Amino acid sequence: MNVTDLAARANKLRQHIIQMTCAASSGHPGGSLSAADIIAVLYFHQLNHRPQEPNWPERDRFVMSKGHAAPVLYAALAETGYFPVDYLKTLRRVDSALQGHIDMLSVPGIEMSTGSLGQGLSTANGMALAARLDRKSWRVYCLLGDGECQEGQVWEAAMTAAHYKLDNLTAIVDHNKFQIDGCLEDIKDPRPFADKWRAFGWNVLTCNGHDFKALISALDKAGKTKGKPSVIIADTIKGKGVSFMEANPLDYHGKAPSAEEEKRALGELCRLPGPGQ
Numbered sequence: 001m002n003v004t005d006l007a008a009r010a011n012k013l014r015q016h017i018i019q020m021t022c023a024a025s026s027g028h029p030g031g032s033l034s035a036a037d038i039i040a041v042l043y044f045h046q047l048n049h050r051p052q053e054p055n056w057p058e059r060d061r062f063v064m065s066k067g068h069a070a071p072v073l074y075a076a077l078a079e080t081g082y083f084p085v086d087y088l089k090t091l092r093r094v095d096s097a098l099q100g101h102i103d104m105l106s107v108p109g110i111e112m113s114t115g116s117l118g119q120g121l122s123t124a125n126g127m128a129l130a131a132r133l134d135r136k137s138w139r140v141y142c143l144l145g146d147g148e149c150q151e152g153q154v155w156e157a158a159m160t161a162a163h164y165k166l167d168n169l170t171a172i173v174d175h176n177k178f179q180i181d182g183c184l185e186d187i188k189d190p191r192p193f194a195d196k197w198r199a200f201g202w203n204v205l206t207c208n209g210h211d212f213k214a215l216i217s218a219l220d221k222a223g224k225t226k227g228k229p230s231v232i233i234a235d236t237i238k239g240k241g242v243s244f245m246e247a248n249p250l251d252y253h254g255k256a257p258s259a260e261e262e263k264r265a266l267g268e269l270c271r272l273p274g275p276g277q
Contacts, residue, residue: 001044003212009079010040010212014241015269016075016088022262024092027100030245030252031145032072034176034209034236041215042141043076051081054108060138061127063112065120066145066174067101068254074098074107082109118151120144121171125161128169128229139223142171147179150188155200161229162201170222171202171231174209176238178249194233202231209234241269 001009013036021027042062043049050056064073071091078085090096097106101115112123124142131138148154161169175193177184190196197204203225207214215234222230238253239245242265245252257265 006037006040006044006212009044010037011241011269012079013040013072013075015266016078016085017071018242018257018262018265018269020071020074020088020091020098021256022259023089025256026092027071027256028068028254029071029242029256030178030238030249030254031066031174031176032069033240033242033245034238035066035069035072035143035174036240037210037212038143038172038174038215038234038236039072039076041212041219043080045216046219047141048138049080049109051077051109054082058136058138061111061124061140063114063120063124063127063140063142064102064110065114065124065142066117066148067114067120068117069143069145069174070098070100070102073102073110077107077109080109083107117145117148118153121154121157121161124169124171125157125164125166128161128166129164131168132166138168140169142169144171144173145179146173146175146177146184146190146193147187149173149190149193155196158197158200158202165227166229167226169229170219171229173231173233174236175233176236176249178238178253180253182250197231197233201228203228204231204233206233206235209236210240243268 017032021029047060049059091098102110104110104113124140128140194204205218207218218232238249
């Protein structure tokens, strides 16, 4: 899929995020919007997967460690055919499989139930080790939040991945610089961020997380790296694509847009072309 089509797909994911969270009057739009371009590149370009056969043994594995960003993953799964797009409207309803944090037992295409932050990379390590032991060529991708990287388990997992030279594993950090309590550097500053990953034995790549060519290039470089795991630190904007959310990232970490805000946000997003246009 070319860059123009990827941009249109990402825009469609953002529209779903706004509509889903508004309908539910609940959810996490900010961090879902910041990750939309990353998820679009993964699901429409990078991952080897079969939506009609979710448990296909040779599929690549994707772990959404920042599980509260469920809306963007649900949107991607629906748009790629894991379940009907109309089902997105049931987000967070009592009788819906689309819970506030992702559940692998309820939704096809989800590899790990997440939401308790810091745990995804450990599981991704296990998947990558399993592929090596079984002599399989599929790869593992894990999306982390930058605030999530304050968790000690992330760094235990980072040491483990480097120790076992898991070059079939790529971690991606959605570096949007905000978390629920405030600005990342005011809560617990991870800087120098890239240097920490390097010190833990990782191949470190940095890019603009809203630049499709840069994301694709970084993923290609990660795939060609041998003898160590790779991490892509993707510089993003919380609330990307919706001006008032970008301007107030803390307000929209876990607050759904109102009906009036939904109309305004979709007005901005719908000025961009949709898929195939």
